[in-house]
Amino acid sequence: MDAERLCAYCVSHADTLKASKAVSEAVLQLKDLYAVRARLLRHKAAHSQHLSALKRSEDKTVYAALEQGLRPAIEGLKKSIQKIETAIKELIAGNEALDTRYRLLLSVPGIGHVTAVYLICCTNNFSEAVSGKSLACYAGVAPFGKQSGTSIRGRARVNHMANKELKKLLHQGARSVVVHKEEFRSYYERKKAEGKHDLCVLNAIKNKILLRVASVVSKGRKYEEKLPVAA
Incomplete structure (x- = not known):
């Protein structure tokens, strides 16, 4: 039913509809890297919060044993996040269009590295005029x-x-x-x-x-x- 309605809409508005610009390969890669980074950060936060809760609820002996299992996972996630961050920066630096927009965005007060990357992902690197x-x-x-x-x-x-x-x-x-x-x-x-x-x-x-x-x-x-x- 959804497909039929979409098709009917496209046919009835064929004279006014305009195709969106295709997402560039570089932006697609950036989106994938950002998504992985976000997933790793969620896992790291979940493990850290769990460890903090265990510290408050368990005795020292039990907590020490549990920490031995969780701490390496947290440290591993930190290293993975750093590698993803490096890959993101290298991708941007190696693509002139991405690097130009990225530097412009960073000049705006309140826009940091993560927000600049996310805006590029959301707007297909501002491939179309955005107000x-x-x-x-x-x-x-x-x-x-x-x-x-x-x-x-x-x-x-x-x-x-x-x-x-x-x-x-x-x-x-x-x-x-x-x-x-x-x-x-x-x-x-x-x-x-x-x-x-x-x-x-x-x-x-x-x-x-x-x-x-x-x-x-x-x-x-x-x-x-x-x-x-x-x-």
Whole structure:
């Protein structure tokens, strides 16, 4: 039934539908490496949490025996993660298109190595024009208002149909720039003083980060941080 409906839709809209660009071999490899990295990190976190729980619940003798079995697995996962990270960096460095986008993304405050790699994977290395608004919608950080008729209006909310992994990475980036970047710290403090909720302000900062991402990619020029005006 799904196949029939998709086919009917394609036939009825054949004059307006446009084929997406094929995902490059390099991006496919990067996606595979990122997926393996994420899987290894989950396993490492699970073993580490289990070991921590055992330390609290078991006596020292039992814990020492259990640690002998789990500790080598954790160390092995750490080494595997390091090898995957090296492979990711080598793949990017060896591909001009990937390396160019990667360096542009890293110039944006709040975008680190992992977030830059993930954005490249999500957008097929920005093979098509991507606006800041579309990125914000995709990451679930763009607020949408609710309105019924002309009188009933609800508070603007973000859509829960979003890429949760990207949203999580952006949250970490937003927390970082609030601490380390004067521009974002002053914005955060000003909005908090106005009575805005912490998560609401952070959401706005995530939006600002993505707007800068779209800007540097479209212009092909690294982000130039605005220096604070001297008093």
